[in-house]
Amino acid sequence: GAGVSQSPSNKVTEKGKDVELRCDPISGHTALYWYRQRLGQGLEFLIYFQGNSAPDKSGLPSDRFSAERTGESVSTLTIQRTQQEDSAVYLCASSLLGGSAYNEQFFGPGTRLTVL
Amino acid sequence: EDQVTQSPEALRLQEGESSSLNCSYTVSGLRGLFWYRQDPGKGPEFLFTLYSAGEEKEKERLKATLTKKESFLHITAPKPEDSATYLCAVLSLLGTYKYIFGTGTRLKVLA
Numbered sequence: 001g002a003g004v005s006q007s008p009s010n011k012v013t014e015k016g017k018d019v020e021l022r023c024d025p026i027s028g029h030t031a032l033y034w035y036r037q038r039l040g041q042g043l044e045f046l047i048y049f050q051g052n053s054a055p056d057k058s059g060l061p062s063d064r065f066s067a068e069r070t071g072e073s074v075s076t077l078t079i080q081r082t083q084q085e086d087s088a089v090y091l092c093a094s095s096l097l098g099g100s101a102y103n104e105q106f107f108g109p110g111t112r113l114t115v116l
Numbered sequence: 117e118d119q120v121t122q123s124p125e126a127l128r129l130q131e132g133e134s135s136s137l138n139c140s141y142t143v144s145g146l147r148g149l150f151w152y153r154q155d156p157g158k159g160p161e162f163l164f165t166l167y168s169a170g171e172e173k174e175k176e177r178l179k180a181t182l183t184k185k186e187s188f189l190h191i192t193a194p195k196p197e198d199s200a201t202y203l204c205a206v207l208s209l210l211g212t213y214k215y216i217f218g219t220g221t222r223l224k225v226l227a
Contacts, residue, residue, distance in 0.1 A: 004159070033215070035217075042203065042217045042218055042219035042220055043160070043203070043205075043214060043217040044217075045214065045216070045217075048213075056212055056214075058214075059211070079148060089119045091159050091160075093159070093160075104150060104162040104165055105162065105215070106158075106162065107152075107159030107161070108159050109157075109158055109159050110157075110158075110159050110226075
């Protein structure tokens with residue numbers, strides 16, 4: 001079956017521009033996560049959606065970052081007024097259940113963002 | 117503060133040379149420990165979930181174990197195709213559920 005997909009795979013933008021990154025989770029997965037991975041670093045949690053509950057935004061690094069999710073489907077991560085330090089791979093993951101030990105996350109291939 | 121530390125940062129092995137990767141954690145309310153494999157340019161791929169101390173899981177040449185303070189990923193007779201970054205993550209509950217990832221171990225297996 002189809003896995004988690006993300007688009008675009010690569011994005012090059014100029015400092016100060018806004019970007020939108022898209023994630024299509026696995027159908028039926030109620031939980032969706034966004035992470036940031038800088039070169040040579042681990043995964044940095046950004047935001048977590050679980051069903052219709054209010055998202056956990058505690059990992060968003062600044063108010064330039066926001067995310068939305070339509071029901072239990074597509075999610076969009078928006079970065080406004082991009083800065084060079086925003087350059088990273090942005091990973092999306094989904095899982096069948098959220099907040100439970102009885103699930104694993106399935107990751108998309110990521111979007112590589114480069115801010116010039 | 118919840119923390120996950122992986123060691124070594126990088127490891128080079130000859131094909132067939134068994135070794136172990138370490139994941140040490142300090143976390144409140146552990147709800148699970150996860151191992152992932154990440155190949156260059158790709159998202160992490162799930163390997164194992166461990167829930168309680170003493171638990172072990174195996175898959176091909178990999179075996180994951182868990183104690184109250186750390187987890188080991190044992191690699192037996194590795195092959196070049198096992199070369200990847202191995203990530204450890206914990207799921208904690210402190211008010212809200214949170215996944216915390218380590219920075220990974222970059223494994224290179226030489227033929």
